[in-house]
Amino acid sequence: MASNDTPMMKQYNRLKSENKGSVLFFRLGDFYEMFNQDAVEVSKMLNITLTRRGGVQMCGIPYHSAPNYIGRLLAQGQKIAICEQVEMPVGGKGIAKREVVEIITPGTIVDEKFLDSRSNNYIAAFGGDKKGLSFSYSDLSTGEFRTTSFSWDERSDKLRKELARVSPKELILQETLLEDDTLSQILKDCSFLLNRYPEWLFQLDTSIERLKQQFQVNSLKGFGFEESDISLLSPGVILDYISEKSKSYLPHLRNLEFYSDSDYLNLDESTQKNLEIIRNLQDSSKNYTLLDVLDYTKSPMGGRNLRRWLTHPLKDITEIDKRHKKVEFIYQSQTMLSTLRDRLSNILDIERLTSRVAMDKAHGKDLIAIKNSIKESLEIDLLLEEWSDFSLFKNTEDRCSLEGLYTVLENSIDDEPSILITEGKLIKNGYNxxxxxxxxxxxxxxxxxxxxxxxxxxxxxxxxxxxxxxxxxxxxxxxxxxxxxxxxxxxxxxxxxxxxxxxxxxxxxxxxxxxxxxxxxxxxxxxxxxxKIRDLVKDKITNLMALSVNIGELDTLQSFSYSATVHGYIKPELNKSGSLEIVNGRHPVVEAHLPQGEFISNDIKLNSTDRNFALITGPNMAGKSTYLRQVALIVLMAQTGSYVPADSAKISIVDRIFCRVGASDNLARGESTFLVEMNETANILRTATEESLVIMDEVGRGTSTNDGLSIAWAICEYILSNIKAKTLFATHYHELTELKEDNMFNLSMAVKETGKDILFLRKVIEGASNNSYGIHVAKLAGVPNEVIERANELLEHIITSSSKKELSEIPKSSNKKKLYATELFSSEEYILNAIKGIDFNSITPLEAINYVAKWQKELLSE
CATH class of the missing domain: 1.10.1420.10 (MutS, DNA mismatch repair protein; Chain A, domain 3)
Incomplete structure (x- = not known):
């Protein structure tokens, strides 16, 4: 700090030193100013002007537009310390007193302006000791707070799975865990904000005391924990972190829930990714995912709950049956379904509104939103009176409590209140x-x-x-x-x-x-x-949080009913027979993006005795991967509580779904395609059980033919003899059809041959395929005729050759014609690329007609 700094800069430097690691938004009149290195970095991230005054670099943003800029910085993984003028100087002499009133981080956001209403905003913590590892997470904006634990031997699979499922915006990490090569490898390419904290902060006794203080109890046994549970090591760290950043008490975090793999159908990181449940493989967005197809929710709580259910399918057949019965009840009354959807669309985010009330951040419009949402909830509950299995309220007392709160809010808060509580226009005339x-x-x-x-x-x-x-x-x-x-x-x-x-x-x-x-x-x-009124609302946090959970579940159930109506889904039959029988099953995502009736449906029949392993052969492009994924998605949907795309489905409960379909290089981890494939395969062979569903596609293709065939053969034998899981194994190694196992059977993709042409029928049939049709696929892809003809010549030689020497004597091609760039593509593809490259805003109508005439001539000359 320079000795000639002004009093204000001395104040700034002191506050900055107390908030290292955060961008300091320093309130100066109607602006937030940033200085020195903060100014340099923020000016680049926000693309705003960097200036200099008195030798100090600075940039600023208007106070009234700060939320927009804060949101952009949070999206780039920054922490922001908000420094406000809390006291003006007496008599106008001296400088204003300033304090950091809040630190906003990607994982501690509660302001709706920075949140996606249909997904959670999690902060997680990860720590451990020699006994095991503890992973916990919380959404400060909703009050959700959960923890789990696992052994050191399980650390690779479990941590990857949890990070993929939770997708935290921020992780508080015990930094000594980075000394473990396995954990370091997993965390080094993470996309979230990583906070490294010393080991002494991750102490079991300290965390337990912090949890007792938060829940105001003397023991955690009432929450289902023993004080030796290693799972309790990390949640206390989350509480300390968010309390420090938000600078407020957190009364809405009233419960810590333990969860484990045994509670849900297990989906590892690879399966979640390959099935494109929540995010697609192209741009990680919701588009073209199972969530996209099933999401007909009308409320924010419903949208978030649907995500949670899809990543946590159930294993308890009784609980699954309860969901199916509720979906059926709504489905069978289309009038009720329509009314429910209308009512639910009027319910705002009670969960996050209540969290803001709990943290003393709620304004007048928040209370009006709570009031209106309570009113709609009361109306919905009347609709559900005939449905004894479901109510939005725990009991009559709970309902009356919120009716009373509605009355207070209706009588007191102005219908169009000011957002700022310092501007008046909050209280109705006649209340006071x-x-x-x-x-x-x-x-x-x-x-x-x-x-x-x-x-x-x-x-x-x-x-x-x-x-x-x-x-x-x-x-x-x-x-x-x-x-x-x-x-x-x-x-x-x-x-x-x-x-x-x-x-x-x-x-x-x-x-x-x-x-x-x-x-x-x-x-x-x-x-x-x-x-005072806000405190009355705060007294009803437990009631409001319970209501928000029930609304989220009801909204998800009606979404399942509505998707069944829209897409023609049926109620599956769940059992524990070990069998899987799907008649005319369809891929829910692919079907949804095709014209109605165009998707080709297929059957599957597996059991745990003599028919648990299906070997699927046939050409690429024939629909094998779609078929594999559709079977996995139908099972997942059924165990989530949804109806499924099929004419009928009898499904035995599975404990895990493994989906090893497709692979790509993971350059960030230094892994080739083949290594990625083998890592995923090893995980399946280590952890699959007889009650698992295993989906494997083209295993062994990333190495030499002989190595790949040998590996694929050994994997099939191991699954058949040791694991005995229900398995769909697609392969291009036709030699595998020679496997002699009683519980294995062959399936193939039907192909119609017409002369030299083929047509993929997208239909799965019993029996093995005797041709991969690879050259036909190359032709369909637009490979030049010269190459196709030469490939057919070589295929004949290869089939009749019995040794490498004979292969070396195959005559070279006599075709010396040079292939130009345009000849590598079919005429159709070439024309499509030409169209993409034309700027139609810069050409005349006549030029456009000439282009079309040229392309027509090229097509007719083929």
């Missing part, structure tokens, strides 16, 4: 007599003064008595000389004039003060009343 009096005084000051004047005229008998006003005396009575003798003793002389005297009274003085101060008094009173 004192507020009404000051409001009337402000709006009806002339009437009030006229009424008082008439009162004094009657008392004094001075008929020409007047109330006047000037800036020096304020309000005063003016009495003519002829009436001075009638002035009572209660009148206080202020000024004597030639034509009369000016007086005041204690009441007139009081009225003047009240009139002049009425606005500030109204604001003061409204703020005090608002805070």
């Amino acid at each position: 007599s004192e507020v009404d009096r000051y409001r009337n005084m402000k709006s009806q000051s002339k009437t009030i003064l006229d009424e008082y004047l008439e009162e004094e005229k009657r008392k004094t008998g001075i008929n020409n008595l007047k109330i006047k006003y000037n800036k020096i005396l304020g309000y005063f009575f003016e009495v003519s000389k002829s009436n001075i003798s009638q002035v009572p003793e209660s009148f206080i002389r202020r000024q004597s004039l030639v034509n009369g005297d000016r007086f005041t009274t204690e009441k007139l003085n009081d009225l003047e003060v009240e009139i002049n101060n009425s606005h500030s008094k109204v604001v003061e009173l409204e703020k005090a009343l608002f805070l």
Whole structure:
């Protein structure tokens, strides 16, 4: 710090040193200013002007538009320390007192302006000791708080799975864990904000005490924990972190839930990715995913709950059956479904609104949103009266409690309140007599003064008595000389004039003060009343949080019913027989993006005795991968509680789904395609059980033919003999059809041959394929005819050759024609690329016609 720094810069430097690692938004009048290195970095990230004053680099943003800039910085993984002017200097001398009132980080956001209403915003913590590892996470904006634990031997699979499923925006990490090569490899290419904390902060005893303090209990046994549970090591760190950043108490974090793999159908990182449940493989967006197809939710809570259910399918057949029955009840009453959807669309984000109330961040519009949402919830509950299995309220007392809160909010909060609690316009007329009096005084000051004047005229008998006003005396009575003798003793002389005297009274003085101060008094009173009302809402946090959970579940159930209606899904039959029978199953995502009726449906029949392993052969492009994924997705949907795309489906509960379909290089981890494939395969062989569903596609293709065939063969044998899981194994190694196992059977993709041409029928049939049709696929892809013809020649030689020597004697091609770039593509593809490259805004209609004529000529000349 330079010795010649101004007092303000000394203040800034002190606050910056206390908030290292955060961008300091330093309030200066109507702007937030940043200085020095913060200014340099922020100016680049926000593309705003960097200036210099007195040798200090600086940039600034207007206070009123700060949320937009804060959101952009949060999206880039930055932490922002908000520094406000909390006290102005007395007499205008000196500098304003400033304090950091909040630190906003990607994982501690509660302001709806920075949040996606349909997905959670998680912060996670990860720590451990020699006994095991603890992974916990929380969404501060909703109050969700969960923890789990796993052994060191499980660390690779479990951590990858949890990070993929939770997708935290921020992770608090015990930094000594990075000394473990496995964990370091997983975390080094993470996309979230990583906070490294020392080991001494991750202590089991300290975390337990922090949790007891938060929940105001003497023991955590009531939450289902023993005090030796390693899972408790990390959640206390989350509490400390978010308390420090938000600088507020967190009363809405009232429960810590333990979860484990045994509670849900297990989906590892690779399976979640390959099945494109929540994010697609192209751009990681929701488009073209299972979530995209099933998401007909109408409320934010429903949208978030649907995501949670899809990544946590159930294993308990009783619980799954309960969901299916509720979906069926709504599905069978389309009138009720329509009404439910209309009502649910009017319900706002009770969960996040309540969290803001709990943290004293809620404003008037938030309370109106809560009020209106309670009203809609009460109406929905009346619809559900005939449905004894489901209610939005735990009991009559719970319902009455929120009815009472609705009444308070309806009577008290203005229908269009101000957002700022320092501006007034929060409380309705008629709720508080004192507020009404000051409001009337402000709006009806002339009437009030006229009424008082008439009162004094009657008392004094001075008929020409007047109330006047000037800036020096304020309000005063003016009495003519002829009436001075009638002035009572209660009148206080202020000024004597030639034509009369000016007086005041204690009441007139009081009225003047009240009139002049009425606005500030109204604001003061409204703020005090608002805070009391907000505290009343805070007292109902438990009720409101329970309501939000029930709304989220109801919305998800109606979404399943609506998707079944829209897409023609059926209710699956769940059992524990070990069998899987799907008749005319369809891929839910592919079907949704094709014209109605165009998707080719297929069957599958597996059991745990003599038919648990299906070997699927056939050409690429014939639909094998789609078929594999559709079977996995139908099972996942069924165990989530959804209806499924099929004519019928009898599904035995599975404990895990493994989907090893497709692979690509993972350059960030230094892994080739083949290594990625083998890592995923190794995980399946280590952890799959007889109750698992295993989907494997083209295993072994990333190495030599002999190596790949040998690996694929050994994998099939191991699954058949040791694991015995229900398995769909697609391969281009036709030699695998020679495997002799009683519980294995062959399937293939039907192909129609017409002369030299083929047509992929997209239909799965019993029996092995005797041809991969690779050259036909190359032709369909637009490979030049010269190459196709040469490939057919070589295929004949290869088929008849019995040794490498014979292969080496194959004559070279006599075709010396050079292939130009345009010849590597079919004419159709070439023309499509040409169209993409034309700027139609810069050509004339005649030029466009000439282009079309040229392309027509090229197509006709083929």
